[in-house]
Amino acid sequence: MTPEPEREPVIRCRGVVKRFGNKTVIDGLDLDVFPGETMVVMGGSGSGKSTTLRMMIGSVETSAGSIELFGKNICGMRERALNDVRKKIGVLFQSGALFNSMTIAGNVALPLQEHTDLDPDIIDIQVKIKLELVGLREHADKFPAEISGGMKKRAGLARALALDPQILFYDEPSAGLDPVTSAEIDRLIIDLSKKLGVTSVVITHEMDSAFAIADRMAMLDKGKMLVVETREWYERVRDTxxxxxxAMPESQRLIRQFLRGDAEGPITERKAASSYADDLLGGGEAPPVLPSVEPTRG
Ligand SMILES: Nc1ncnc2c1ncn2[C@@H]1O[C@H](COP(=O)(O)OP(=O)(O)OP(=O)(O)O)[C@@H](O)[C@H]1O
Ligand SMILES: [Mg+2]
Known part of the structure; x- marks a missing residue:
């Protein structure tokens, strides 16, 4: 059998570092995301998930390393070139980030008005298609204040889809939604991925969602991707x-604790060790006495 040709990733992060002042949040992050796959990124609060997403869309500058989208390094890219890349990506921010003074249709039309020369009636049709995709066509003329949280997420998603992006980024798409609405959003993410063939990067700490939508999963820990593996691999770790x-390596025990939400495990031990160190030193930055967890895979 002839070997399959190497697939080129649509997103390739290498040695990405992000510092805020003297605080290093991301510290040598590597990640490949392949065409059409749904990559779920997990990690504790404040671990740098949103920062990583913002660097991937070019809205936060990296301190070091490279991020390639569609084979082009966006780090240090000029604004005009970056805008061309941005036209090929859609982002659903945590809040939905809709303009309250505009109707849902108006919000979805906005990227088309800003980035294309399409006639208004063509834009109208495009808007209807996008709203239909997310199940909001009947609510086109409502204002954000008149619709529920789940509908706002849908509207934000329709706007993210406006320019027919090749990559969709989601930051906590189900945060703040009830379990049923959250499951509906998961279903929509899966549908869009299948119907449109888009590549998706989804940040979430809702484990039900993560396992429902992921092809592969990545765990962000101490500024690096600890393990990037298939959903099945993560399921096996969770169910051990x-x-x-x-008998598992510490990295896997850490992931297992995170996935299961167990009260005991490496995450808790590490927190205890760091607060003990803080105590001894009277606060400040924790010294490197934390149990170290080595990445096992790329
Ligand atoms: N603009 C900024 N200036 C200074 N520090 C920042 C800035 N943005 C993020 N940080 C810090 O970087 C760290 C990572 O933040 P980030 O929002 O990326 O985490 P997160 O994993 O998305 O967390 P959460 O799960 O709470 O959304 C935090 O300690 C945060 O305080
Ligand atoms: Mg965040």
Whole structure:
């Protein structure tokens, strides 16, 4: 059998570093995302997930490393070139980020008015198609204040889809939604990925969502991707019984604790170790006495 040709990633992050002042949030992050796949990025609060997403869309500058989208390094790219790249990506921000003074249709039309020369009636048709995709066509003339949280997410998604992006980024798409609405958004993410063939990067710490939508999953820890693996791999780690878990490498035990939401495990031990160190030193930055967890895979 002839070997499959190497697939080129649509997103390729290498050695990405982000510092805010003297605080290093991202510290040598590598990640490849391949065409059509749904990559779920997980990690604790404040671990740098949103920062990573913002660097990937070119709205936050990296301190070092490279991020290629469609084979082009966007780090240090000029605004005009960056805007061309941005036309090929859609972003659903956590809040939905809709303009309250505009109707839902107006919000979805905005990227088309700003970035294309299409006639208004063609834009209208495009808007209807996008609203139909997210199940909001009947609500086109409502204002954001008149619709529910789940509908706002849908509207934000319709706007993210306006320019027919090749990559969709989602920051916590189901945060703040009830379980049923959240499951509906998951269904929509899966549908869009299948219908449109888009590549998706989804940040979430809702584990039900993560396992429902992911092809592959990545765990962000201490500024790096600890493990990037298939959903099935993560499911196996999650479902490893207690009796077998102690034999796992620490990185896997950490992931297992995160996925299961267990009260005990490496994450808790590390927190205890760092607060003990803080205590001894009277606060400030924790010294490097934390149990170190080595990445096992790319
Ligand atoms: N503009 C900024 N200036 C200074 N520090 C920042 C800035 N943006 C983020 N940070 C810091 O970087 C760290 C990572 O933040 P980020 O929002 O990326 O985390 P997150 O993983 O998305 O967290 P959450 O799960 O709470 O959304 C935090 O400690 C945050 O305080
Ligand atoms: Mg965040």
């Amino acid at each position: 019984p207690d009796a077998d878990a102690h």
